[in-house]
Amino acid sequence: MRKLMPLRLPPGWALIFNIFVEFPADEPPTAEEVGIFHSEDILSAQRIRYTDRGWEVDMSDHVIDLGWYPGGDPSGTYRLSLVQNNWDDVHVQFEHRDCYVIQKAMDTVTRMLSEGKKPEFIARVLADPRFPNVSP
Numbered sequence: 001m002r003k004l005m006p007l008r009l010p011p012g013w014a015l016i017f018n019i020f021v022e023f024p025a026d027e028p029p030t031a032e033e034v035g036i037f038h039s040e041d042i043l044s045a046q047r048i049r050y051t052d053r054g055w056e057v058d059m060s061d062h063v064i065d066l067g068w069y070p071g072g073d074p075s076g077t078y079r080l081s082l083v084q085n086n087w088d089d090v091h092v093q094f095e096h097r098d099c100y101v102i103q104k105a106m107d108t109v110t111r112m113l114s115e116g117k118k119p120e121f122i123a124r125v126l127a128d129p130r131f132p133n134v135s136p
Helices: 031-037 097-115 119-127
Strands: 013-018 043-051 053-056 064-070 075-084 086-096
Touching: 013 053, 013 119, 031 086, 075 097, 075 119, 086 097, 086 119, 097 119
Parallel strands: none
Antiparallel strands: 013 043, 043 053, 043 064, 064 075, 075 086
């Protein structure tokens, strides 16, 4: 049984759905797991806010989307996207095959957005070749 990837979402973020699991280098996915966990719909996170009606998703803010592309292809890669409004408005996109590097990228994106950093700055951080390779 695979474990869900531990994530460190800052306050004000909610997971809408999540099947992002750990795949250590010494335990690659089986063919069945590729079919289940390497899809284009792995994780979605959105900002939430408390209003007089209770907790609500902030539809004016960013959505974080994680998928595997092409879906079901063992030679594919994770793609982390920061989207605002619709899929024509992708502010940040980061790809990597290592689930731990994607975990670090997601932690970085949510933290920086929560700190008020602009998507253009976040994109530069992730594109920097020194962006750390994360080990489990």
